[in-house]
Structure formats: structure tokens, C-alpha cells
Amino acid sequence: MNGRSTVPGLLRQRAADTPDAVALCHPDGSTLTFGQWDRSTDALAAALAADGLRVGQRVALLFDEREWFGFATAFCGVLRAGGVAVPLSARLPPGQLVDRVTVAGAVGTIREGCAVPPELGGWQRRPADADANADAVPDRATPAGPAQIIFTSGTEGSARPVVATHGNLTHGHDATPGRRQLAHSRHFLHAFPLGTNAAQTMLLTGLTAEPAALVMPRFDAAEVGAAVEEFQVGTLFLVPAMARELLDSGELHSRDLSSVVLVGTTGDVLPGSVARALAEALPYATIVNTYSSTEAAPARTTMVFDSRRPDAVGRGRVRITDDAGREVPTGEVGHVWIGSAAPPRRYLDGGDTGTFRDGWTRTGDRGRLDDEGYLHLAGRDSSTIHTGGTTVSPFTVEQALREHPDVRDCAVTALADPVLGERPAAVLVTRTGAVPADLRTFLAGRLSGAEIPQRVVCVAALPRNDGGKVVVRALRDLFPPVGSTATAAPVTVVERHLADIWATVLGVAAVGRDDDFLALGGNSMSALRLARLVADQFAVPTPVSALYARPGLAEQAAWIADRIADSP
Incomplete structure (x- = not known):
């Protein structure tokens, strides 16, 4: 032995x-x-x-x-x-x-x-x-x-x-x-x-x-709730996607789960809103999130949920470096490495030098350390969106989306753009089953213009793998090609005139009242031209910001009609 x-x-x-x-x-x-x-x-x-x-x-x-x-x-x-x-x-x-x-x-x-x-x-x-x-x-x-x-x-x-x-x-x-x-x-x-x-x-x-x-054998919220109650389970291990499902199911409120004194989550970042809801539903439990990766284990950071820093993933042996491998100052975003005294893992197919080095493992995430040494993530290295001259973190956009009271779950990806290279796009799971009407206005107070998703779709559930992680490569397939779906024809006189302007600015043959200016290829330059033409056609002052906040043709036309009605 x-x-x-x-x-x-x-x-x-x-x-x-x-x-x-x-x-x-x-x-x-x-x-x-x-x-x-x-x-x-x-x-x-x-x-x-x-x-x-x-x-x-x-x-x-x-x-x-x-x-x-x-x-x-x-x-x-x-x-x-x-x-x-x-x-x-x-x-x-x-x-x-x-x-x-x-x-x-x-x-x-x-x-x-x-x-x-x-x-x-x-x-x-x-x-x-x-x-x-x-x-x-x-x-x-x-x-x-x-x-x-x-x-x-x-x-x-x-x-x-x-x-x-x-x-x-x-x-x-x-x-x-x-x-x-x-x-x-x-x-x-x-x-x-x-x-x-x-x-x-x-x-x-x-x-x-x-x-x-x-x-x-599988995660089912009702079965898990029943098992916790029957066996008086003291520790419950979940991935964040399971935690959301458990919260949405109502099981945490309909059963006696007072035996649970520890909830451990792993496999993904636990959003602060989910951790807060778990803490409220399980008042006797400590909520702990573990951050690691298949390559890094058993190296990890652990974080007992703290409402003062809800987006932190804990402390541990952590280094943040630039592209050359040099450590960056506290507060600066860079590549995340976590370390352990355990013998390191390795890739079977080689190519280890960029991931495993001297007892440290690069996780593939970007993040920063605050003044107290807590790690805050800023998204995946490979998922950064480059739109024009701006770098957008999907992780940051997702955090803002989750603050909306109607958003249950979300994921952000990049879609190709002929002018800007890429644009952020969001996939939502909402409580109503539809994209919230005030979403862009809501995000405008939290994100820059480049960070606000230009295309948004609503689905019943995000594509996830067995471990509960979002399958990023499958997100793009959820967005139909621009122009592939027919929309209703413009109805009002303002809608019809505005549709003609859109067609001229965007170079498209036809525009429907449900179309989205940004989704059809609009950008900051074409939006400036649109604003000038709208001001000339309808004789109303038209700031570009007003059009960006209302990218749909029908909502732009309604805004214009209101201004016409208010004019002397």
C-alpha cells in the first residue's frame, strides 16, 4: 500500500x-x-x-x-x-x-x-x-x-x-x-x-x-429540496446555475431546509444577487463561493458572501500580470494566476508554458486585486469584445444586466460588425419572457454607449454544458441573421417617412416598424447622419443620444411624433 x-x-x-x-x-x-x-x-x-x-x-x-x-x-x-x-x-x-x-x-x-x-x-x-x-x-x-x-x-x-x-x-x-x-x-x-x-x-x-x-443522479430543484428536507442535509453543493433554479423553484421557501448550514458553489462566479437571495432564503447557512478551474485545481480562492463586496471571489495565492508576465499594481486589471503547493496539473496534449508556470496556473480570466487582496474578475481573456477603439468586457455588461429586476439570467457575446469589427449582444432569460422595454434606458445609467448590447434576444434558458457553464460558442446561433425575419410594415406617416430615411442611411431595401437601427448595421457615424436627416425632415431637434436610447423604428417614430406635437 x-x-x-x-x-x-x-x-x-x-x-x-x-x-x-x-x-x-x-x-x-x-x-x-x-x-x-x-x-x-x-x-x-x-x-x-x-x-x-x-x-x-x-x-x-x-x-x-x-x-x-x-x-x-x-x-x-x-x-x-x-x-x-x-x-x-x-x-x-x-x-x-x-x-x-x-x-x-x-x-x-x-x-x-x-x-x-x-x-x-x-x-x-x-x-x-x-x-x-x-x-x-x-x-x-x-x-x-x-x-x-x-x-x-x-x-x-x-x-x-x-x-x-x-x-x-x-x-x-x-x-x-x-x-x-x-x-x-x-x-x-x-x-x-x-x-x-x-x-x-x-x-x-x-x-x-x-x-x-x-x-x-441529476439536478432537479424539487427532488433536491425534498432530499435536503428528508435527510437533514447540512452542506449543499451547487453551481450558480443550480442555485438560480433552486431559488426560482420556490423550494427554499416551501420546505424546512433549516438543517443547511453551508452552501458551497463552484464552477462559475456566483452573482451577488444570487448569493444575497440564498442568504435570505437560508438564514442559518454560510454561503461560500469557490473560484478555480479544471487546470488549476486544487488551487482556488474562496469567498464567504459579503454584501460589502458582492462581486469579489475571495483571497488566496493570486497574481495579476500583464501580457509579458509582470505583476501589475493593485487595482489594475490583468491576467489571473492562482497557486497551490500541490503538484500541478498539465495538458495531455502539451502546450503548458502559457498556463502552468512555477506552481502557478493561469486561469484564462482577467481580474484585479483590491487593497485588501480580494480578487475581482473582469471576464475571460478570450471573450473580450473589441468594438471600434473600445474594449468591452462581457462580464461587466452581464453584471449590469443582472441588476435589472426582470432579468433572471443572461450572457453576453460578440457579433461581427462591418464597421466596428465587433459589437456586444445579449441573450436574456427574463421573468416575463420578453426583453424589458426599459432595458436600454436602464443600462444607459450603468454602462458606456459602447458597452450597451446592440442586439438582444430573449430565450427560455441559456445553453449550458453539464457543469452549468454557458456554452459561449452557442450564443451566436441564437441571433437570426440581419434581415432574415420579416417585420410589420410601417403604419403611421412618421413611421413611413422615417423608414425611408433608414433605408437611405443603412443601404437596405426595406425597413419594418419592428426593426432595430443598430441591429441593421447602424453605428455612431450613420446615427449622426440619421439625426441630421430626421431634424431636416421633421423640423425637430434630434440628438444622437435620443436615437441610441430608442433604436427601434416604431419607438423612434413615436418620439418624433411627440416632439412634432409639442412644437409651436
């Missing part, structure tokens, strides 16, 4: 200390004890070794979300046999599964509860096929050896495989009695999908936490 600095070593220690204690449980009442987990891990490791699995070879794990017990056994069994586990989500399309298994270089697949694409081949042994009464096998894992390959979220591009060693995974985890985590209750709950970094963190937490892990 290689001791507690390997994952199966932690399991062996916990099984020796508390063999009959429940490690994992389902809401249906089924349980897996540490002793059972350790014995089934031994059996699978022996079977894999007998089948010829060599130290360092990679094995893909493909499990239905309901099969957490089997997944836990498979993960530890592969590692005890000296292999490297490649957890994958069963929700991925077959083609993506094949691609990821190929990229990871897996020699076989262990699965349970779901089909395996025929192209994968190799092992298709279910953990349940192994003899759970097999004798203990020598642990071939080593602290410095690779333990897992997990893919990044791929929200902005291709997902990349990240390698973590046993030493990386076990860093900060201690199964020693008296030092175990979350000792304030008998259960902690999470509903993170298998194959995500958050789920892997929960598996390691389950090995070393005092309470049992109550695992949900």
Missing part, C-alpha cells in the same frame, strides 16, 4: 478506520459503505490486472448518472491497478465520446447503465461483474503517478484533456479522525454530473468527509 497520498490509499485508510460507515447514499435509501467500496475496488483492480492492464494505461469510464456507486468503484479500481481513469459524461453524443476516448488514448472502457459506441472496443466489463469477495491486491498507484484525465468545459472552443497526479488529487484531503471535512452534519448533497471536475472533487470529498455523500 502506498499510503494516503494516493486516492486508493485514502480509501484503504478510511475503510480500515470506519468500514461500516456510509460513504455514498442515494435518495432511494441505497448505500455504499467504505468497506464495501474498498472490497469492490480490490476486486476490480485484480480483474483489470489479470486482463493485462499495465501501470499508466488509461481506461475510460462511462456511467449512467444513476450509477454513482459503480462509478466510484471503477474509478478507484482503475487507480489501484495502476491505471489512469478518464471519466466521461454519458450525456455526450456518441461521436464526441469516441473522439475523447481516442484523444485520451484509453485502452478500453468500463461502463454501467449506458451503451458504449461500438468503435470504442476494449474492456466493456461492468464493475458488478467483478468478484467483490476477492482478496486484497497490491496497490500499484504512486503519489507522482498520473491518476486521472479530465476534459475542460470547452465552452469557448475545443475541450482539452488535463492530467492530474495522485498527489494533486489528494492534496488537502485528510481522512484522519478529527480532521475530516464537513463534520457538522450526517449528509452533504451534490448533483454534479459525472465526467465534470466538480463531480471528481465531490468523489474525493466523499473519501475524506465525516458525513456521507448524498448523490443525486
Whole structure:
């Protein structure tokens, strides 16, 4: 046995200390004890070794979300046999599964509860096929050896495989009695999908936490609320998207959830408005957000919600640098690096120098440190919008959008513009199902003109991946091409004359009363020309700001008509 600095070593220690204690449980009442987990891990490791699995070879794990017990056994069994586990989500399309298994270089697949694409081949042994009464096998894992390959979220591009060693995974985890985590209750709950970094963190937490892990096959607000109430859950782990859904569901007010004393969120930034609502709904709970990444873990910052700095993501080992890698002064925005004493992770496909350096990991975010060392994020490096000569942070625009009382959720992306290069555009989830009529006026007091989204669409739900993160590359598909949808013809005399002016300024054949000047390609220069022509045509003073605040043809025409009516 290689001791507690390997994952199966932690399991062996916990099984020796508390063999009959429940490690994992389902809401249906089924349980897996540490002793059972350790014995089934031994059996699978022996079977894999007998089948010829060599130290360092990679094995893909493909499990239905309901099969957490089997997944836990498979993960530890592969590692005890000296292999490297490649957890994958069963929700991925077959083609993506094949691609990821190929990229990871897996020699076989262990699965349970779901089909395996025929192209994968190799092992298709279910953990349940192994003899759970097999004798203990020598642990071939080593602290410095690779333990897992997990893919990044791929929200902005291709997902990349990240390698973590046993030493990386076990860093900060201690199964020693008296030092175990979350000792304030008998259960902690999470509903993170298998194959995500958050789920892997929960598996390691389950090995070393005092309470049992109550695992949900998927997130459903009603089911989570019922499970928290029934099992008197003390700690609830969520991603921010789950927190929003839980708040909107009403479950936090309709059930007795007074047992919850800690809510931990991870995987994304927890908006201040969501944290504040959680704190109000769960008055006995401490709300803690953890900021990290698949590449950086276990390096992280943690932030207990503080209404005085609601947008901060905590303190920790953080550096902010410029493009050349030099640290910038306090308050200045730059690239975010977070550090840890744990052995670092690495990309399987190389290209590590820009991300991993001397115990520090670059997260891909931009941010700043305030005078007290708290980290404030300013958006992703790759998502910065360059519109004309101005740089716009989608993160900043999203923060302003979330302040609107009708906006439940939002995401901002860039759309191509023939004059300015790019323009910000917003996708909203609202309480009414429509874009708020006062949205542009509301944002005008909070954002600069360049930051106000020029196109806005409303959807029922944002496109998100299994980990709850917005799939940025899918946002642009939600905006129909300019001119691709027909709108109603102008009705009033002012609308018809204004439509003719628009057509001249924008160079388009026809304009409808529901069209948007900015969405049709209007910019600051064409808006100046529009303002002059409107002033000449209708004999009313027309500031450009008035047109920008009312980009729709019908609303511009109504504004003009009001000015005509008021004129002497």
C-alpha cells in the first residue's frame, strides 16, 4: 500500500478506520459503505490486472448518472491497478465520446447503465461483474503517478484533456479522525454530473468527509429540496446555475431546509444577487463561493458572501500580470494566476508554458486585486469584445444586466460588425419572457454607449454544458441573421417617412416598424447622419443620444411624433 497520498490509499485508510460507515447514499435509501467500496475496488483492480492492464494505461469510464456507486468503484479500481481513469459524461453524443476516448488514448472502457459506441472496443466489463469477495491486491498507484484525465468545459472552443497526479488529487484531503471535512452534519448533497471536475472533487470529498455523500443522479430543484428536507442535509453543493433554479423553484421557501448550514458553489462566479437571495432564503447557512478551474485545481480562492463586496471571489495565492508576465499594481486589471503547493496539473496534449508556470496556473480570466487582496474578475481573456477603439468586457455588461429586476439570467457575446469589427449582444432569460422595454434606458445609467448590447434576444434558458457553464460558442446561433425575419410594415406617416430615411442611411431595401437601427448595421457615424436627416425632415431637434436610447423604428417614430406635437 502506498499510503494516503494516493486516492486508493485514502480509501484503504478510511475503510480500515470506519468500514461500516456510509460513504455514498442515494435518495432511494441505497448505500455504499467504505468497506464495501474498498472490497469492490480490490476486486476490480485484480480483474483489470489479470486482463493485462499495465501501470499508466488509461481506461475510460462511462456511467449512467444513476450509477454513482459503480462509478466510484471503477474509478478507484482503475487507480489501484495502476491505471489512469478518464471519466466521461454519458450525456455526450456518441461521436464526441469516441473522439475523447481516442484523444485520451484509453485502452478500453468500463461502463454501467449506458451503451458504449461500438468503435470504442476494449474492456466493456461492468464493475458488478467483478468478484467483490476477492482478496486484497497490491496497490500499484504512486503519489507522482498520473491518476486521472479530465476534459475542460470547452465552452469557448475545443475541450482539452488535463492530467492530474495522485498527489494533486489528494492534496488537502485528510481522512484522519478529527480532521475530516464537513463534520457538522450526517449528509452533504451534490448533483454534479459525472465526467465534470466538480463531480471528481465531490468523489474525493466523499473519501475524506465525516458525513456521507448524498448523490443525486441529476439536478432537479424539487427532488433536491425534498432530499435536503428528508435527510437533514447540512452542506449543499451547487453551481450558480443550480442555485438560480433552486431559488426560482420556490423550494427554499416551501420546505424546512433549516438543517443547511453551508452552501458551497463552484464552477462559475456566483452573482451577488444570487448569493444575497440564498442568504435570505437560508438564514442559518454560510454561503461560500469557490473560484478555480479544471487546470488549476486544487488551487482556488474562496469567498464567504459579503454584501460589502458582492462581486469579489475571495483571497488566496493570486497574481495579476500583464501580457509579458509582470505583476501589475493593485487595482489594475490583468491576467489571473492562482497557486497551490500541490503538484500541478498539465495538458495531455502539451502546450503548458502559457498556463502552468512555477506552481502557478493561469486561469484564462482577467481580474484585479483590491487593497485588501480580494480578487475581482473582469471576464475571460478570450471573450473580450473589441468594438471600434473600445474594449468591452462581457462580464461587466452581464453584471449590469443582472441588476435589472426582470432579468433572471443572461450572457453576453460578440457579433461581427462591418464597421466596428465587433459589437456586444445579449441573450436574456427574463421573468416575463420578453426583453424589458426599459432595458436600454436602464443600462444607459450603468454602462458606456459602447458597452450597451446592440442586439438582444430573449430565450427560455441559456445553453449550458453539464457543469452549468454557458456554452459561449452557442450564443451566436441564437441571433437570426440581419434581415432574415420579416417585420410589420410601417403604419403611421412618421413611421413611413422615417423608414425611408433608414433605408437611405443603412443601404437596405426595406425597413419594418419592428426593426432595430443598430441591429441593421447602424453605428455612431450613420446615427449622426440619421439625426441630421430626421431634424431636416421633421423640423425637430434630434440628438444622437435620443436615437441610441430608442433604436427601434416604431419607438423612434413615436418620439418624433411627440416632439412634432409639442412644437409651436
